[in-house]
Amino acid sequence: MWRKLGVRLAIWAGATFFTGELLIPQIxxxxxxxxxxxxPLIPISGYSFPSGHAAGSTTFYGFLAILLLLFYLKKKSSKVVVPILFALFILLIMISRVYLSVHYPSDVIAGCLVGIGTITLSAFIYEHGFFRLKNRRL
Structure with a gap:
């Protein structure tokens, strides 16, 4: 991404991942x-709310889907299949956290909302800020 789209967009992506996967959930x-x-079915420590796995997977796969749709995918079928596939990944991760009894359902829902909020904020910053490419809109 750094080579193809430039340093500003790579920093934007990295900041989005850091914020949605680590910073906000830990706060x-x-x-x-x-x-x-x-x-729990597996040994785990730390606090439960929100689910860091749900926040991280939502941020990562959601943001990756946006990047692929904007800059890489050309076929219409790919533009439909990829977001559905990534949404399925996110859902399976959320279900697994509850199944393993390491989170309550409200934890994974909150984690997903953290990821969605991070992506939304990132898109807003992209549209109105420093990272925008010429004539390229989300």
Missing amino acids: FKHITLRQRPDD
Whole structure:
């Protein structure tokens, strides 16, 4: 991406991933201090709300879908299949976190909303800010 689209867009993507996958979920975890469900199927530590996996996967796959749609995918069928496939990945990750009993359903929903909010904010910054390419809109 750095070579094809330039350093500004690579920084924009990296900042989006860092914010949605790490920064915002960790801030909320340390504000809410919600304990994880009892008897998880895998050993895990830390706080539960929001799900970092749900936030991270939503941010990563959602943002990656946008990048692919904007800059790489040309076929109409690909522009339909890729977002559906990525949404399925996100949903499966969210379900797995609840199945493993490491999160409550509200944790994964909140994590997904964090990811969606991050992508929305990132798109707004792209449209109105420093990272915009000539004549390229989201």
